[in-house]
Amino acid sequence: MLRELPPIKVDALVIGHGASGLMAASALASQNNNVLVVGKGATATSMSTGCISYIRKDILRQERGAIDLEALARSVHPFNDIMERGSLALEEVLLQVSSFFQRSLSDQGLEMTDDAFHFFDMLTNAGTMYSCSIAPSFTASGRLDRLREGSLALLGIEGHRDLDPRLVAAMCAGHVDGVRVRPYWRKLDCMGHGGMTATEAAARFKNGGTQELIKTISDLEEDSVAIPPLFGLQSVHKGMSELCSESEKNVFELVTPMSLPGLRLQDAMERSAVGHGCHLMKNHLVTRLEVKRERAVSALIETPTRRQAVSFNSLILATGDLVGGGLALAGREVVDPFSTFKVGWFGKTEPLPGQTRYDAAMRQVVEAGYLVTHEMRLMTKEGRPFENAFGAGSTLASFSFPTGVGLGGELLTAWIAAEYAKEGS
């Protein structure tokens, strides 16, 4: 039997606890709204590499050309609507989002300092803190400038799958001008035997780098050393600076598709949201929504043992894309699991230059999602905009990474959704 808890009432209910949900929740809570975030399952945010594009404010200011806002707006719906019809100026919004975001993260010990920008112009790396990248097209287009000269050791640690030095060396080949890249495998006694995940490593290196790791790094002849992500959020600052100072080398983390640096971003954003006063219910699933005409009125929250109704003034749906589990599939059709809102696909959307062209079926599935107005209002099945229900993040049509814009776009849409949701609260 499910235990029925007494119903509650909030100003805003946010469904989904990934980057977009937490961003919208923080933005709302920072303006004294009573916000409840309900989320279940692993977020795409926690699985990501945490590279965030489009919101770096100094770039926006100083090197406007670095981001082609026009191209972005043209290619990604609903940016083009925001540009053309919205009351918010896109550039203004980008600045607000990025400063709010950076402030929130630095409150949680994740500083987006220049350190985070070593390698690229357009990419920051809140998830990992240290210069990340191994994605070869990033390095090809971006800069390994700090390493223009000298030598780089790629240090793989046996049992830690996140950095395979030979693979990285191979993928970098030809891209790192003038820098000698050499792969090493080393065994660390402190890592024990068998495999180790990023989370296990984080627990092992809670108190900073070990002497064994420092010695291993010092013994390498190269002046820069890349290591796999070893530290959790709490110890990453301390650990990395200890490694650098004790070994007297330029040590940084290398993020590969095998690691989960997004865990740090997730952690920081959750703590930031709670810090702003949000109430966060993890491992709770919203199973049903009650709607009256163009107004969403209440939702049902469930765990395997309990059930609770929550009513609200405004609703933000930030449930993620297929990977995040926010959209359901019937065969190859993307459908709304709440059977409430309009889902669709911008069939004519051309991928951004340089992006992958997908097999038509695949592309449709990846890009399909909730349709919204330029104010991020969700729509009824018949296409009428909701008064108080908004969509944010990758759950929106054409907002899935990698065809969409990834975390940068999630944060941006979340911010806009929160802006308009405020008015309803």
Added chain:
Amino acid sequence: MARVEALVIGGGATGAGVARDLALRGVEVLLLERGDFCNGASGGNHGMLHSGARYAVKDPGSAADCASESRVLRRIAPYCIEDCGGVFVSLPEDDPTYPDRFERACKSTGVVYSPLTVQEARGIEPELSPEIRSAFSVNDASLDPFALVLGNMESARDAGAKVLNYKSIQSFKVGRGSIDEVIFRDAVTGEADKVKPEVVVNAAGAWAGELAAMARVKLEVQVDKGTMVVIDGRHTRGLVNRLRSPTNGDIVVPNHSSTIIGTTSAPMSRPGPACATKEDVQELSQQATRICPSLAKGRAVRAYAGIRALSPAATGRDASRGYQVVEHSRQGVDNLVSILGGKLTTYRLMAEKTADLACLTLGSTRSGRTAQAPLCEDEGEPHLEGSLQMYSRRIWRKYGPGREKVLAACAQRSRGTEVVCSCEQVLLGELEHFAAHPDVRTLSDLTRRTRAGMGYCQSGMCALQALSSLASRTEQDPKRMLEEFLSERWKGLSPVLEGDQLRQEVLKRYLLTGTYHLSIREGGC
């Protein structure tokens, strides 16, 4: 210019068999294959070691050949055969007179069978449909075509043959009544080369007609496409066949960690790339779940297609699965022998007959020994210490000739016993061993040899590891290599993707294409 006694064209089962057979007779042999070995039908079939039962009624000649050759293969290549047996079952909608005809035909062709009651059949195969009407058990078995072909190549090499993949025949220089010179090209580097053979064996399968045309002789080949679907997990203990005149979706074959269902038959106007379509997949699933309803719950991992070269007398299902050895001297080319049709099951017999003819041209009277000589000596699996012990049995069964080297690689390399493909339980040592092999140029080559990436997740987890093993020793751009490989896997995935599997594929793409900015070619042909 290099001279050679016999040039064999085509690196499928037949070519491999001919090369081995000739080499064992002491003939100096060169085999050239355009792609990797198993590029053609030999890499696009069910892997069924036919007892002959499937052809007993319609094609008694093939049935008799299969019956005797399947016994020979059990003797000479047990390492790549899983002797799991098979049943033939009929459903209410099937021709009720077929079972009697089947029984009579098996008797007259020497195919071993025994009648089963419905209860007995469902005792053997609990997942069979409760609707089945009549049943027989037969000696079908599951055969790993990659292991068979690669084993033949290794054994041919051991006997002195030179065997090369990625060498595409471009043209023949035909002099007075014979092929004087053969021009070929490296498919990767584009480098051209030539050889002067005394005799040429055309074992190019569906492409045999094209090769014959290069020698300006006519060889009619019927080309026919067949699709198979791989379902995750083993749903039956042995093979299950529909007891009716062969049509689409009759066959269920357990194979390694999966179940293969097949096949379709669709004539093609000319040999080309063969792609499975969504319609093929639907039809196969529909038919196969009639026999074995649990297959509906299984997850389709991949679909693939192969093309057969059939004897030209009839088309599709009506064409004989028999084979034909063609000597072209009557058409004015003395030193060309073509081999057409047949089955994987009968490859050895076909190869022997072809080699007999080639030897005649060479003026040699030595006879073939392949019916007796095992592909690898069975000296029993070695006793090993430590963690390798638990893997050694599997490796010993998985690889034929050369398996002791694979084991040694796992034992000696650092992290050699680490599992890198969890679907197929492939060890890093296996990957590294084959990555260092001169035949291996692409990630798909590595997959064909080790099975890494063939399983449930279709290389989601091991592709990067495999790339790491291979990239350090090739000159090729690793990113391109990965893109090629993923495109190839995608080709097989796109017709079967739905529901949760589609969801996982989206995640895999995030991981690989999103982060590495790879571009995967749009699906299929």
